[in-house]
Amino acid sequence: MAIQFYGRATAAVFAPLESTSRSARVARRLTDAIALGLLPDGEQLPGEADLAQQFGVSTVTIRESLSVLRQEGLIETRRGRGGGSFVREPVDGPAVLAKRRLAEVSLLELRDLGDLYAAIAGSAAALAARRNDTEDVRQLRRAASQLADAQKPDARRRADAQFHIQVAVAAQSARLYHEEVAMQAEFGTLLWLAFGDDDSHEQMVTSCDALVAAIEARDTDLARRTAEQRVADATARLIDYHLAQEP
């Protein structure tokens, strides 16, 4: 088959929709949710038909994804009355899932993910600086103080994720908000490996406060720079962490 060239601008129209299969992407989403602790140990997954409807894929695709998760020991399927698929958290904790994934990722991919996340977080922060009202600032301060008060690594990670969500909410952009959520699932799970200790926590609390101040002052440039720097710092920590692991 001859591939027609429609010019540079239109080439994107005919680019493949997604490079990975649908079942692999569903499996990845569910794995990320387990890694993030959103689907705790013992949680029952919705039935195949419901999952198919929620993901907008066929039940065949769902069956493939579930069989991947079953092979990895992340779910257990029981038959009969009261049966279904139940989450089985890895014995050494959900972080092992993120570690497994990190081992397969190159430094270049991490840099690329960091660049994209910085673009999303930076734009959301700039729009938040332009569009915030007093209620937004109140919610941001609340999220920032929850992060500052959080003691355990898990609580710190959740509070950090919540703070990012609040910034995207203040930006009033549904698309940026959805991109932020998608990045948290794809990249946040990895970033969290290198976040939660006192050192990184202190750094994040400081930059959160700086970001809230810039947003409240309606300083769009400073808000964008501060948010980009936050992501750059987190990415750098992750890359250092990655390099410190045994190859």
Next chain:
Amino acid sequence: MPQTAALAPEVAGVLDAVADMAAAAFEVVDQISALVQERFTAGEAPSRATLTGVGELCAGFVGTRDHPVRGAGYVAAVGYLADEPWWLEWFTQGEDGKSHRMVCQTDPDGVGFFDYEFLTWYVVPRDTGHRHVTGPYIDYLCTDDYNMTYTAPVLIDGKFAGVAGADIGVQTAETLLLPALRTAGRPLAVVNEQGRIVASNSGRHLCGDLVTDVDVPAAWASPARAGLHVVADLPLAVLELAR
């Protein structure tokens, strides 16, 4: 509507469209509120089980594409129900066009706990005793979309028992408001009391932005001078923009 009689017709047309949209939402809110009050004053201690009928009522609006409301229900005052300290009896339209109960985390120790005690659509009716319109806002806890929520307090024996509410998405609001804005023949914006734009007929005044031409919160008390026309008893107004 007598208050709009003296207005320029182009402004009155948009004001009517805003009032109609709010009326469609509050029609649902008022019915939910009346039903919940009836259930709770029937004698039993308020619990989840006493909330029968809310789902059927909501489905009549949420489960049809003819009505602009896409989500509706009752949210209990924290600690009001005997068996569930936090509870949302809330229904949204699914992909199939039907009404489904929204299941959310109401255990404060659970992951993703739906902590509504600090959210505007709950707090304002509780603290003021009046109905309120929240948004446009990114509804990250419920619809995951760009939303406006209309709420009113539910009072039982004068005591706050929660809110009845209905959602109309910002996209739907645009569809409802744009015909009147298009025919207005002059730049106008529908804004909330923070000055946030719901819809406008100007490319320089985008939905979600705060208007910078006028200090809307400051002008709210004496709106006429600022070219601001407030919808009676609601935090929504039509603003005349500079031509």
